[in-house]
Amino acid sequence: MHTLTHTARWTGAAYLALAAFGMAGFLLIRPQLYIPGNADATLAALHSHAALAHLALVLEVGIVAAQALAALGFYALFRQDRPDAAFGVAAFGMANAAAILGSVAMMTTAVGIAEAPARAADAAATVAMLFQISQGFWTAGGLFFGLWLIPMGVYILSTSRMPRALGWLLVGGGAGYIAGTAIGLGWAGAPSWLVDALPLPATVGEFWMIAYLLIRGIRTGTAGAPARGTMVG
Numbered sequence: 001m002h003t004l005t006h007t008a009r010w011t012g013a014a015y016l017a018l019a020a021f022g023m024a025g026f027l028l029i030r031p032q033l034y035i036p037g038n039a040d041a042t043l044a045a046l047h048s049h050a051a052l053a054h055l056a057l058v059l060e061v062g063i064v065a066a067q068a069l070a071a072l073g074f075y076a077l078f079r080q081d082r083p084d085a086a087f088g089v090a091a092f093g094m095a096n097a098a099a100i101l102g103s104v105a106m107m108t109t110a111v112g113i114a115e116a117p118a119r120a121a122d123a124a125a126t127v128a129m130l131f132q133i134s135q136g137f138w139t140a141g142g143l144f145f146g147l148w149l150i151p152m153g154v155y156i157l158s159t160s161r162m163p164r165a166l167g168w169l170l171v172g173g174g175a176g177y178i179a180g181t182a183i184g185l186g187w188a189g190a191p192s193w194l195v196d197a198l199p200l201p202a203t204v205g206e207f208w209m210i211a212y213l214l215i216r217g218i219r220t221g222t223a224g225a226p227a228r229g230t231m232v233g
Contacts, residue, residue, distance in 0.1 A: 004077065005217035011073025012213025018066035019210065025059030026138065034135070039128035046114035046127060053111045060104045067097040071148070077218065078155050085158070088151030092144045099141030106134035139184065142199075146177025149202055152209070161219045166208055173202025 033053055035041040046053050071093025078086035110130035117123035149170045156167030180198035183190050 004080075004220055007073060007077050008213045008217040011070060011077055012210050014066050014069040014073055015206070015210045015213065018063060018070055019206065021059045021062040021066055025056055025063060029056045029059065034131040036132075039124040042131060043114055043117070043124040043127050046111060047117075050111075050115065053114070057104065057107055057111060060100065060107060064097050064101050064104060067093055067100065071097065074152065081159050081161070082155050085151040085155040089148050089155075092148035092151070096141045096144035096148060099137050099144060103134040103137035103141075106130045106137065110134070139181065142177055142181040142184075146174045146181065146199070146202065149174030149177065149205065153205070162209075162212060166205060166212065169201055169205035169208065173199065173205045176200070177202050 029052060033042065033045050033049065033056060035045065071090045074093065075086045075090035078089060107130070110127045113120050113123050113127050113130070120126040153167040153170030153172075153174065156162045156170065157164060176198040180195045183198070184195040
């Protein structure tokens, strides 16, 4: 198998793992453990669903590992044609992994306090605060997740390795992620439908990218017309 195609396949596998761990941990399990605005209910949920809480930690660690591996995979995949785009994807991907790692630390501490409430003067308030900080890491990480999609899309647009429509979708989706993060942080009482809708093009682009990497891999041969090492033009 061609080296680039092999790299594309394992990068797609890491990206798929990132999506699967994220949906299972952040979208499905976390809402069962963290009840915003209700510290006592959050503590009770962690205490009564201890196994689920530890599964949430494992999945969150899996997100960090998958994100880091995907970032390395894209660097290996892009560096020959567009080293600046490769560096951008890897750097922003690792920054996002670091943000989620901060969330892991907060959740780990929260679970530990829930298992031994005597460690904190007000266990419920402490656990709720730790989960809120964890949520803050995810919100801040949205900036980097948007940023890593932009050089990914620019690489596609500046080469002939993947469909151009995918490149435009990733660039637009990355901008949507950034805009959604900025609006959510900077606009008090921002409509949730707006904040949630802005990253939707990115979600479509990401699943298209995952499917393309796993099924097609990458177009081999010579990269497109733009000069070697440039992101635009």
